[in-house]
Amino acid sequence: MKNTINSTDQNELLLLSSSSANDFNNDFDGYKWVNFNGQKNLATLNLIKGNVVYNEKLILIDKEEYRLWDPFRSKLAAALIKGLRNLPIKNKTKVLYLGASTGTTVSHISDIIGNSGVIFAIESSIRVARELIENVASKRENIIPIIEDARKPLSYFSTYGEVDVVYCDIAQPDQTEIAINNCKIFLKDGGKILLVVKTRSIDVTQDPKTIILQEANKLENSGFNIEQIIYLDPYDKDHGLIHATYIAYQINS
Numbered sequence: 246m247k248n249t250i251n252s253t254d255q256n257e258l259l260l261l262s263s264s265s266a267n268d269f270n271n272d273f274d275g276y277k278w279v280n281f282n283g284q285k286n287l288a289t290l291n292l293i294k295g296n297v298v299y300n301e302k303l304i305l306i307d308k309e310e311y312r313l314w315d316p317f318r319s320k321l322a323a324a325l326i327k328g329l330r331n332l333p334i335k336n337k338t339k340v341l342y343l344g345a346s347t348g349t350t351v352s353h354i355s356d357i358i359g360n361s362g363v364i365f366a367i368e369s370s371i372r373v374a375r376e377l378i379e380n381v382a383s384k385r386e387n388i389i390p391i392i393e394d395a396r397k398p399l400s401y402f403s404t405y406g407e408v409d410v411v412y413c414d415i416a417q418p419d420q421t422e423i424a425i426n427n428c429k430i431f432l433k434d435g436g437k438i439l440l441v442v443k444t445r446s447i448d449v450t451q452d453p454k455t456i457i458l459q460e461a462n463k464l465e466n467s468g469f470n471i472e473q474i475i476y477l478d479p480y481d482k483d484h485g486l487i488h489a490t491y492i493a494y495q496i497n498s
């Protein structure tokens with residue numbers, strides 16, 4: 246079908262014909278595949294109409310406003326474009342997000358989960374967290390920003406209950422151990438982890454794919470079943486994303 250849109254200035258609201266959005270098999274679950282400038286792109290239904298977070302483009306599809314989701318700015322978008330199946334984040338999902346940064350990916354997850362979901366957004370840098378709060382969390386009711394070190398999960402342990410998904414992107418050498426410790430406290434039995442592995446933070450001398458498999462082994466040895474491993478190049482060089490399911494009895498029995 247004919248694509249009817251052109252790239253214009255940043256932030257201009259672009260009109261996308263429904264046929265362009267429907268060129269792809271869209272089982273709508275908070276995000277859509279769209280044909281933008283002749284390329285297959287992702288977009289999320291904007292929870293806060295007219296609001297942009299990182300100068301992403303806004304597009305209108307069938308009178309609904311979507312934000313284009315840039316795979317060069319968000320590793321979750323890169324993983325979906327590289328073939329991540331069965332995204333465990335949907336409407337109403339409760340997410341613990343480690344390494345929220347200024348909220349680029351957090352904002353798209355916020356779109357997907359809607360106001361019946363919640364994201365506990367952990368960020369240890371006060372300067373970065375201030376930007377997260379001012380630009381993103383203060384405008385979106387479903388984001389709870391928490392300025393804490395993910396190495397100390399008990400410091401933000403409170404009455405929130407269990408989460409459905411732990412998303413971890415903290416670029417630390419011990420990122421997998423940090424993620425596992427958080428899962429043991431906060432992730433429900435059968436819940437999912439999405440672990441971003443920045444291999445250069447772990448070992449610059451080893452082959453990146455070997456390191457990603459080694460981190461997946463650590464998850465397996467801690468009660469997780471590996472669902473899928475995605476290499477994020479060319480969007481993020483030497484990065485991988487591991488999707489796994491937490492089976493609590495595998496470590497507790």
Ligand SMILES: C[S@@+](CC[C@H](N)C(=O)[O-])C[C@H]1O[C@@H](n2cnc3c(N)ncnc32)[C@H](O)[C@@H]1O
Nearest residue numbers: 344345346349350368369370394395396414415
């Ligand atoms: C690669 S950035 C995350 C990018 C973000 N996930 C996104 O897609 O928009 C890593 C972030 O983790 C934060 N971080 C690093 N170590 C941390 C820790 N121990 N606890 C919490 N946040 C941490 C850093 O301050 C930084 O903002």
